[in-house]
Amino acid sequence: MxxxxxxxxxxxxxxxxxxxxxxxxxxxxxxxxxxxxxxxxxxxxxxxxxxxxxxxxxxxxxxxxxxxxxxxxxxxxxxxxxxxxxxxxxxxxxxxxxxxxxxxxxxxxxxxxxxxxxxxxxxxxxxxxxxxxxxxxxxxxxxxxxxxxxxxxxxxxxxxxxxxxxxxxxxxxxxxxxxxxxxxxxxGYDNSQVVLNELFDDNNFDVSKWETNFKGAITQCPAKILGGFNVAGPGAYATRKLSNLPAHSFLSISLSAYFVDSIDSNDSVVIYVDGRVAHEHSKAYYQENINVCGGDWHDGVDNELNILVPHFSSSAEIKIYVNTDQAAGDESFGFREFSVAVSTPCPILYTDVNQGGKQFSFCGNLPDLHAIGWTSPIKGIYVPKGIELTVYQDSNYNGKKYSIKKSNFNLSGNEYQLINKALKIDVNEQKLRRNK
Known part of the structure; x- marks a missing residue:
C-alpha cells in the first residue's frame, strides 16, 4: 500500500x-x-x-x-x-x-x-x-x-x-x-438560513433597497412586480446587495419570474452573482397561452426560478439583467417573491490563514487536489458543526487515521503537514517551517 x-x-x-x-x-x-x-x-x-x-x-x-x-x-x-x-x-x-x-x-x-x-x-x-x-x-x-x-x-x-x-x-x-x-x-436536515425574503406582500412591496436603471418602477401582472410592461426592456437591470452573510459555501436564490408579451426563445433574463453569470433563462420553455398583462400577447407569469451558486464571501451582489431586443412596450420582464438563503453543507479549504486566499468547498471523498489544478498549500480549514473529517494513512480507507472535528483557520505543525499530504499537496520541511 x-x-x-x-x-x-x-x-x-x-x-x-x-x-x-x-x-x-x-x-x-x-x-x-x-x-x-x-x-x-x-x-x-x-x-x-x-x-x-x-x-x-x-x-x-x-x-x-x-x-x-x-x-x-x-x-x-x-x-x-x-x-x-x-x-x-x-x-x-x-x-x-x-x-x-x-x-x-x-x-x-x-x-x-x-x-x-x-x-x-x-x-x-x-x-x-x-x-x-x-x-x-x-x-x-x-x-x-x-x-x-x-x-x-x-x-x-x-x-x-x-x-x-x-x-x-x-x-x-x-x-x-x-x-x-x-x-x-x-x-439530512435542512440547515440553510434565509438571509433575505422580500417582495411577497402587495401591501408592503418595498423596493427601496434595489438599485435599478428603470427607477424601481412597480407594475401589476396581476400581482405587483418589480419591472414589467413598458418599464423593464432591453438592458434593464435590478441589483440587490447583501452584506454580513454568515459563513457558507452556497447561495440559494429563488424568485418568481414574469415574462411579459412577445419575448422569444432567443431572449432571456440573466442572473449575475458578484459580476459573474450564475444562471440564464428564457421564457419559451413555459409556452404560456393566456394574456395576463401588458399588450395583447401571451405571457409567462409566476414562473419560479431556483438556482444554487457556490459562494464563500460575506457579501454578495445579485443582479438581474433583461436580455431582450425589442422595446419594453413589446418585450419586458419583471419579478417578485425574491429570496436568498445560505447553507454550510461542506468543509471549506483556504490557502491563507484567517479564511483568506483561494477557497474550495467539497463534499464526499477528496483524494487529490492536485488533479484538479490545485497546488497551493492549505493554511486553513472550515469544518461545519456535525461533520467530521477523517484522514487515512493508506489507500482504500486502510491504516492509521486522524479525525478533524473543528475548524482551524491557522494550520501549523503536524496538522498542517498531515492535511496537505492527505490531499497530495507538496509541503516539504522548509515550507513547513515557514507554514507555506
Missing amino acids: QKGYILLALLLVGFASANYYEVTKEFTLNNFDAKSLSSWNLVNFNGNQVTNCNGFSVAGGPNVVASGSMTKTFTTDYDLNGVEIFFDLYLFDQWNSGWEGGRDQKNLFKIFVNNQQVYQLGSDYTRQLHGASSNLCGASTPDRQTRVSLSVPVTGRNFTVQLTSVIGSNPAAASWGIRNFYILSQQ
Whole structure:
C-alpha cells in the first residue's frame, strides 16, 4: 500500500446538518480528453469529441457537435428528493435567430431529465449582452459563455440527464460545449438560513433597497412586480446587495419570474452573482397561452426560478439583467417573491490563514487536489458543526487515521503537514517551517 496520508473522507455525524452530496463532478480539469466522455452516450459528436479553446478543454465544441446530444444515467445508493445541476455552457459561432411561425425556434439548447424537458435556451450572438463577446475558438465570430443552474425534482435512486441542441448540421458553423459539470443532491436536515425574503406582500412591496436603471418602477401582472410592461426592456437591470452573510459555501436564490408579451426563445433574463453569470433563462420553455398583462400577447407569469451558486464571501451582489431586443412596450420582464438563503453543507479549504486566499468547498471523498489544478498549500480549514473529517494513512480507507472535528483557520505543525499530504499537496520541511 502507498504510505503517507492520501485519502480524506467526510463523515456525517447523525445527519446533524444538511449536506449537498456530490453525485458527479466532471470536465473540471483545464485539460481533459475523450476518456472523460466515455460514460456518456454521444450522438453526432465527431472526431476527438473534445475541443481545446485557448488553453482549456470543453466537451464538444467547434467541428465536434452541432445538432447532437450527450446522455448519461446517474445512480446513487440512497433515495433522492431532487438534484441540483449546474455547468458552464459555451455557444460557439453562428447561433443566429430564425423566425418560424412568430417564434424563434431555430437555434435551441435543451436539457431533459428522465425524458422531461426542464430547460431551454435560445441564442442570437448579436444580442446586446453577448454581441461584444470575445472569440474563444472556432470561427472568428463572437462566442457566448453562460451558466446553467437547475433545481430538478427527482425520486428513486437513478435518473437520466440529456443535453441536446437544435442548430443545424455543420459544427464548423455553429456548435456548443460544456465544462465544470456538477450534480449535487441534498441529504439530512435542512440547515440553510434565509438571509433575505422580500417582495411577497402587495401591501408592503418595498423596493427601496434595489438599485435599478428603470427607477424601481412597480407594475401589476396581476400581482405587483418589480419591472414589467413598458418599464423593464432591453438592458434593464435590478441589483440587490447583501452584506454580513454568515459563513457558507452556497447561495440559494429563488424568485418568481414574469415574462411579459412577445419575448422569444432567443431572449432571456440573466442572473449575475458578484459580476459573474450564475444562471440564464428564457421564457419559451413555459409556452404560456393566456394574456395576463401588458399588450395583447401571451405571457409567462409566476414562473419560479431556483438556482444554487457556490459562494464563500460575506457579501454578495445579485443582479438581474433583461436580455431582450425589442422595446419594453413589446418585450419586458419583471419579478417578485425574491429570496436568498445560505447553507454550510461542506468543509471549506483556504490557502491563507484567517479564511483568506483561494477557497474550495467539497463534499464526499477528496483524494487529490492536485488533479484538479490545485497546488497551493492549505493554511486553513472550515469544518461545519456535525461533520467530521477523517484522514487515512493508506489507500482504500486502510491504516492509521486522524479525525478533524473543528475548524482551524491557522494550520501549523503536524496538522498542517498531515492535511496537505492527505490531499497530495507538496509541503516539504522548509515550507513547513515557514507554514507555506
